[in-house]
Amino acid sequence: NAGVTQTPKFQVLKTGQSMTLQCAQDMNHNSMYWYRQDPGMGLRLIYYSASEGTTDKGEVPNGYNVSRLNKREFSLRLESAAPSQTSVYFCASSEGLLTGELFFGEGSRLTVL
Amino acid sequence: QKEVEQDPGPLSVPEGAIVSLNCTYSNSAFQYFMWYRQYSRKGPELLMYTYSSGNKEDGRFTAQVDKSSKYISLFIRDSQPSDSATYLCAMSAKGGGNKLTFGTGTQLKVEL
Numbered sequence: 001n002a003g004v005t006q007t008p009k010f011q012v013l014k015t016g017q018s019m020t021l022q023c024a025q026d027m028n029h030n031s032m033y034w035y036r037q038d039p040g041m042g043l044r045l046i047y048y049s050a051s052e053g054t055t056d057k058g059e060v061p062n063g064y065n066v067s068r069l070n071k072r073e074f075s076l077r078l079e080s081a082a083p084s085q086t087s088v089y090f091c092a093s094s095e096g097l098l099t100g101e102l103f104f105g106e107g108s109r110l111t112v113l
Numbered sequence: 114q115k116e117v118e119q120d121p122g123p124l125s126v127p128e129g130a131i132v133s134l135n136c137t138y139s140n141s142a143f144q145y146f147m148w149y150r151q152y153s154r155k156g157p158e159l160l161m162y163t164y165s166s167g168n169k170e171d172g173r174f175t176a177q178v179d180k181s182s183k184y185i186s187l188f189i190r191d192s193q194p195s196d197s198a199t200y201l202c203a204m205s206a207k208g209g210g211n212k213l214t215f216g217t218g219t220q221l222k223v224e225l
Contacts, residue, residue: 058212
Protein backbone atom coordinates (compact mmCIF):
# COMPACT_ATOMS: atom_id res chain seq x y z
CA ASN A 1 0.00 0.00 0.00
CA ALA A 2 1.92 3.03 -1.29
CA GLY A 3 -0.41 5.80 -0.04
CA VAL A 4 1.25 9.15 -0.80
CA THR A 5 4.57 8.96 -2.67
CA GLN A 6 6.94 11.93 -2.95
CA THR A 7 10.00 12.28 -5.16
CA PRO A 8 12.77 13.12 -4.73
CA LYS A 9 13.40 12.37 -1.05
CA PHE A 10 16.50 14.57 -0.93
CA GLN A 11 17.70 17.43 -3.12
CA VAL A 12 20.43 20.06 -2.93
CA LEU A 13 20.04 23.15 -5.10
CA LYS A 14 22.00 26.29 -5.68
CA THR A 15 20.32 29.67 -5.29
CA GLY A 16 18.42 30.52 -8.46
CA GLN A 17 18.00 26.96 -9.70
CA SER A 18 14.56 25.54 -10.35
CA MET A 19 13.08 22.18 -9.50
CA THR A 20 9.80 20.33 -9.20
CA LEU A 21 8.70 18.12 -6.32
CA GLN A 22 6.40 15.34 -7.43
CA CYS A 23 3.57 13.82 -5.42
CA ALA A 24 1.22 10.97 -6.26
CA GLN A 25 -1.51 9.29 -4.21
CA ASP A 26 -3.23 5.98 -4.90
CA MET A 27 -6.19 6.36 -2.52
CA ASN A 28 -8.53 8.05 -5.02
CA HIS A 29 -8.62 11.15 -2.81
CA ASN A 30 -10.10 14.38 -4.10
CA SER A 31 -7.99 16.88 -2.17
CA MET A 32 -4.22 17.30 -2.10
CA TYR A 33 -1.90 19.64 -0.20
CA TRP A 34 1.68 20.84 -0.01
CA TYR A 35 3.13 21.78 3.40
CA ARG A 36 6.57 22.84 4.51
CA GLN A 37 7.96 22.02 7.95
CA ASP A 38 10.61 24.17 9.59
CA PRO A 39 12.03 24.02 13.14
CA GLY A 40 10.06 26.24 15.49
CA MET A 41 7.46 27.01 12.80
CA GLY A 42 5.51 23.79 12.51
CA LEU A 43 3.77 22.68 9.35
CA ARG A 44 2.62 25.52 7.11
CA LEU A 45 0.32 25.14 4.13
CA ILE A 46 1.80 26.29 0.82
CA TYR A 47 -0.92 25.37 -1.68
CA TYR A 48 -3.82 23.00 -1.82
CA SER A 49 -6.11 21.50 -4.43
CA ALA A 50 -9.66 20.82 -3.30
CA SER A 51 -10.38 18.75 -6.39
CA GLU A 52 -8.94 17.98 -9.79
CA GLY A 53 -8.66 21.17 -11.82
CA THR A 54 -8.56 23.59 -8.87
CA THR A 55 -5.69 25.02 -6.82
CA ASP A 56 -5.63 27.64 -4.07
CA LYS A 57 -3.00 29.48 -2.07
CA GLY A 58 -2.31 28.55 1.51
CA GLU A 59 -0.42 30.44 4.19
CA VAL A 60 3.01 30.68 2.50
CA PRO A 61 2.61 30.51 -1.31
CA ASN A 62 5.25 33.06 -2.38
CA GLY A 63 8.03 31.56 -4.48
CA TYR A 64 6.06 28.43 -5.37
CA ASN A 65 3.75 27.21 -8.10
CA VAL A 66 1.65 24.06 -8.25
CA SER A 67 0.00 21.89 -10.84
CA ARG A 68 -2.78 19.39 -10.25
CA LEU A 69 -1.90 17.18 -13.18
CA ASN A 70 -4.76 14.73 -12.64
CA LYS A 71 -6.61 13.27 -9.68
CA ARG A 72 -3.55 11.32 -8.54
CA GLU A 73 -0.74 13.84 -8.99
CA PHE A 74 0.04 17.26 -7.49
CA SER A 75 3.42 18.85 -8.14
CA LEU A 76 5.18 21.78 -6.46
CA ARG A 77 7.61 23.92 -8.44
CA LEU A 78 10.29 26.28 -7.20
CA GLU A 79 11.11 28.58 -10.11
CA SER A 80 14.13 30.32 -8.57
CA ALA A 81 15.18 28.66 -5.34
CA ALA A 82 16.26 30.77 -2.36
CA PRO A 83 18.01 29.70 0.87
CA SER A 84 14.78 30.56 2.75
CA GLN A 85 13.15 27.65 0.92
CA THR A 86 15.43 25.15 2.65
CA SER A 87 12.89 22.95 4.39
CA VAL A 88 11.21 19.57 4.55
CA TYR A 89 8.25 19.48 2.16
CA PHE A 90 5.28 17.21 2.75
CA CYS A 91 2.56 16.31 0.32
CA ALA A 92 -0.76 15.16 1.77
CA SER A 93 -4.13 14.02 0.51
CA SER A 94 -7.62 13.70 1.93
CA GLU A 95 -10.90 12.23 0.79
CA GLY A 96 -12.61 15.60 1.00
CA LEU A 97 -12.34 18.95 2.71
CA LEU A 98 -14.23 18.14 5.88
CA THR A 99 -12.63 14.99 7.22
CA GLY A 100 -9.74 16.43 9.19
CA GLU A 101 -7.69 13.40 8.22
CA LEU A 102 -4.74 14.14 6.00
CA PHE A 103 -2.54 11.31 4.73
CA PHE A 104 1.04 12.49 4.45
CA GLY A 105 3.95 11.34 2.37
CA GLU A 106 7.37 10.76 3.92
CA GLY A 107 8.69 14.17 2.97
CA SER A 108 11.24 15.69 0.61
CA ARG A 109 14.27 17.32 2.22
CA LEU A 110 15.42 20.32 0.21
CA THR A 111 18.59 22.32 0.85
CA VAL A 112 19.24 25.53 -1.08
CA LEU A 113 22.82 26.75 -0.90
CA GLN B 114 1.81 35.67 18.46
CA LYS B 115 1.15 32.31 16.85
CA GLU B 116 -2.42 31.12 16.55
CA VAL B 117 -1.48 27.78 18.09
CA GLU B 118 1.12 27.41 20.84
CA GLN B 119 2.70 24.10 21.81
CA ASP B 120 5.62 23.41 24.14
CA PRO B 121 8.36 21.84 21.99
CA GLY B 122 9.80 19.72 24.79
CA PRO B 123 11.64 17.41 24.72
CA LEU B 124 9.57 15.51 27.25
CA SER B 125 11.16 12.39 28.70
CA VAL B 126 9.11 9.92 30.77
CA PRO B 127 9.61 6.36 32.06
CA GLU B 128 7.73 3.49 30.45
CA GLY B 129 4.26 3.11 31.93
CA ALA B 130 3.87 6.79 32.84
CA ILE B 131 0.84 8.90 31.98
CA VAL B 132 1.78 11.58 29.49
CA SER B 133 -0.02 14.89 29.11
CA LEU B 134 0.52 16.97 25.96
CA ASN B 135 -1.12 20.35 25.52
CA CYS B 136 -1.83 23.15 23.07
CA THR B 137 -3.36 26.57 23.50
CA TYR B 138 -4.89 28.60 20.71
CA SER B 139 -6.14 32.12 20.16
CA ASN B 140 -8.62 31.79 17.28
CA SER B 141 -12.09 31.28 18.72
CA ALA B 142 -13.31 30.13 15.28
CA PHE B 143 -11.48 26.82 15.59
CA GLN B 144 -14.01 24.01 15.89
CA TYR B 145 -12.15 20.88 14.78
CA PHE B 146 -9.17 19.61 16.76
CA MET B 147 -6.71 16.92 15.85
CA TRP B 148 -3.60 15.25 17.17
CA TYR B 149 -1.03 13.90 14.74
CA ARG B 150 1.94 11.70 15.59
CA GLN B 151 5.19 12.04 13.64
CA TYR B 152 8.02 9.56 13.90
CA SER B 153 11.52 10.73 13.04
CA ARG B 154 11.98 11.31 9.30
CA LYS B 155 8.38 10.28 8.54
CA GLY B 156 5.21 12.13 7.68
CA PRO B 157 2.60 12.91 10.35
CA GLU B 158 -0.28 10.45 10.86
CA LEU B 159 -3.65 11.23 12.41
CA LEU B 160 -4.05 9.95 15.96
CA MET B 161 -7.21 11.62 17.29
CA TYR B 162 -9.95 13.86 15.90
CA THR B 163 -12.51 15.76 17.97
CA TYR B 164 -15.20 18.28 17.17
CA SER B 165 -15.93 21.17 19.56
CA SER B 166 -15.58 20.61 23.33
CA GLY B 167 -15.44 17.37 25.28
CA ASN B 168 -13.43 14.19 25.58
CA LYS B 169 -12.72 11.37 23.18
CA GLU B 170 -11.04 8.11 24.09
CA ASP B 171 -9.33 5.58 21.84
CA GLY B 172 -7.44 2.82 23.58
CA ARG B 173 -4.61 4.36 25.60
CA PHE B 174 -5.22 7.81 24.12
CA THR B 175 -7.66 10.46 25.34
CA ALA B 176 -8.18 13.82 23.65
CA GLN B 177 -9.73 16.66 25.60
CA VAL B 178 -10.96 20.01 24.31
CA ASP B 179 -11.86 22.98 26.50
CA LYS B 180 -13.07 25.70 24.16
CA SER B 181 -13.81 28.14 26.99
CA SER B 182 -10.11 28.13 27.88
CA LYS B 183 -8.91 27.60 24.29
CA TYR B 184 -6.92 24.62 25.49
CA ILE B 185 -6.61 21.07 24.15
CA SER B 186 -4.85 18.07 25.63
CA LEU B 187 -3.77 14.58 24.65
CA PHE B 188 -3.27 12.00 27.41
CA ILE B 189 -1.36 8.79 26.84
CA ARG B 190 -1.83 6.08 29.45
CA ASP B 191 0.68 3.28 30.06
CA SER B 192 3.19 4.93 27.74
CA GLN B 193 5.44 2.65 25.68
CA PRO B 194 8.83 3.20 24.01
CA SER B 195 6.96 2.94 20.69
CA ASP B 196 5.10 6.14 21.66
CA SER B 197 8.39 8.06 21.33
CA ALA B 198 7.64 10.57 18.58
CA THR B 199 6.71 14.19 18.00
CA TYR B 200 3.05 14.99 18.67
CA LEU B 201 1.47 17.80 16.66
CA CYS B 202 -1.81 19.43 17.51
CA ALA B 203 -3.83 20.79 14.60
CA MET B 204 -7.09 22.65 14.28
CA SER B 205 -9.40 24.21 11.74
CA ALA B 206 -12.38 26.51 11.64
CA LYS B 207 -15.86 25.57 10.52
CA GLY B 208 -15.92 26.08 6.76
CA GLY B 209 -12.14 26.08 6.70
CA GLY B 210 -12.01 22.68 5.14
CA ASN B 211 -8.81 20.81 5.77
CA LYS B 212 -6.69 23.96 5.88
CA LEU B 213 -5.21 22.99 9.20
CA THR B 214 -3.23 25.20 11.53
CA PHE B 215 -0.57 23.12 13.24
CA GLY B 216 1.30 23.55 16.49
CA THR B 217 5.08 23.22 16.34
CA GLY B 218 4.99 19.79 17.97
CA THR B 219 6.13 18.29 21.29
CA GLN B 220 8.93 15.74 21.16
CA LEU B 221 8.24 12.80 23.49
CA LYS B 222 10.70 10.13 24.57
CA VAL B 223 9.51 7.14 26.59
CA GLU B 224 12.43 5.44 28.26
CA LEU B 225 12.72 1.79 29.34
